[in-house]
Amino acid sequence: MIGTSYQTDTLIVGGGVIGCAIAYELAKAGVQVTVLEKDTLGSQSTRAGAGMLGAQVEMTKPDPMFDLSIQSRALFPKLREELLELSGIDMELHTSGIFRIAVDEADRAALLDRQSWQTEAGQRAVWFEDEELRGELGDILSPTYGALYLPDDHQVRNPQLLLALAASSKRLGARFLEHSAMVCFLQDNGAIVGVKTVDSEIRADRVILAAGAWSGLIANQLGLELPVFPVKGQSFLLDSYSPPTPFTIYTHGCYILPKRNGQVYVGATEETRSGFDRRPNLRSLATLSSQAVQLLPSLGDLPFSTPLAGLRPGSLDGLPFLGSVPGIAGLYVATGHFRNGVLLSAITGRLIAELLTGKTPSVDLEPFSLSRLQHS
Known part of the structure; x- marks a missing residue:
């Protein structure tokens, strides 16, 4: 049981494969990270997914999504080795x-x-x-x-990938709070400084919204248009x-x-x-x-x-939302991956970690930014 107030550097709302992949990459970079999950880790879309790393089979045209998928797929052999060494759990590639x-x-x-x-x-x-x-x-x-x-x-077995990510993240110092639903954001002069749960406040320098199909509903609390819907x-x-x-x-x-x-x-x-x-x-x-x-x-x-x-967390144009939220300091999004959450988990974790640690992201995030809604 956590106390009435808890402080962390980075808080991730959502404990599916995307949230756990981000936690792993941040923990690996030495960032203090906490994952908040309303149910159990991976209990929603991750639990039911096929685990395909379908960078080619899922893509119908050469575009930024294809490029992102190819780069993510290429990360899995090394990621498997890292997680197996840290946790002893094989994602079964x-x-x-x-x-x-x-x-x-x-x-x-x-x-x-x-x-x-x-x-x-x-x-x-x-x-x-x-x-x-x-x-x-x-x-x-x-x-x-x-x-x-x-x-x-290729393909992996989803429950094993999730367990390997979570166990490895914990080994590196990440904290996971299951059965702890977010009630609302905490704000200070318009900036996001954490979240409130039923029995506590979790203060954070940055909050990452990675709640899958529920991300749009949560964003509505801020009057933020995040068109992610359940499929x-x-x-x-x-x-x-x-x-x-x-x-x-x-x-x-x-x-x-x-x-x-x-x-x-x-x-x-x-x-x-x-x-x-x-x-x-x-x-x-x-x-x-x-x-x-x-x-x-x-x-x-x-x-x-x-x-x-x-x-699955769908989006109108089929692309995920990755990166900072324009006009709301301290808030980041990583959601809308639709059928490709497992495939894109590796690159999503890396890109968000790069962004939050001051590095230039290894992939141009503009096609996946929230700002694209203003031009559609």
Whole structure:
């Protein structure tokens, strides 16, 4: 139990993968950091996510988001080593690559175009025709219209990544306050100087808002427009001693990820009208189950393990918000990562830490700044 007042250099509101990644990078830089989480660490979107490091499979055009994703993906092998050494916890980096399967001629044309510009950008992207694809995956149903194989798009297991980040951060001196909901910001002459919880005040030189889908609601307390909204995603886990394929298989409305612990992750819906209700429902899971079995029939014989549902933090233009808040001293944001929170966690942690320690960020933050709303 914390007392009536607590002082920290930097306070992070939100204990998902983004907040924990920032805490780790700040703690590594010697900054005193505290993470405030209203529930348990990673209990919202992080808990339900697939863990894809889909820097290529998720991106449809060469733009700042693609560049940010590629740079973040490249950080994971070294990050895994660091966290494993500090915490003894393995994020279970799985490096077999991703097959993005075309479902019709239009999809095929779009994926071939993606192969072209991604190859020009220096990334590996290999086209498989249906017969070649069947030789690799065997069990898939016909016909397909080919597939784009992305050997450098990997995956991790979300709970392990989160545990590794949190444990490593604690080892470096970070403090985590779970089951401690923020009530309001503390202000002094317009500057943010901390937050108030139900039973305490936490004073801080800087506050980082990293509360995922809830970030927009929290920002409203300040009259701040932060257009981040919940997008519900439902998925489920299957138990398997030996998953039917080592590859991640991805197509419209469905993706299948074999995990190193033997489970298979099947995801995921995208629902914008569910508000903040993150309970799984039968219709969505039944539809997803049907798609998965049509894609990979042997999944139908695997035992059902766990339904999952989470609220992704969406933004109107699909880009996250990263950096300082114009006109509000002491407040920073790191939210709106939508489907790519795990993928972008590594670069987000690094960029926010660079910004707060006086370094020039290694990526131009202008495309991801709140100020972009003024020009839209």
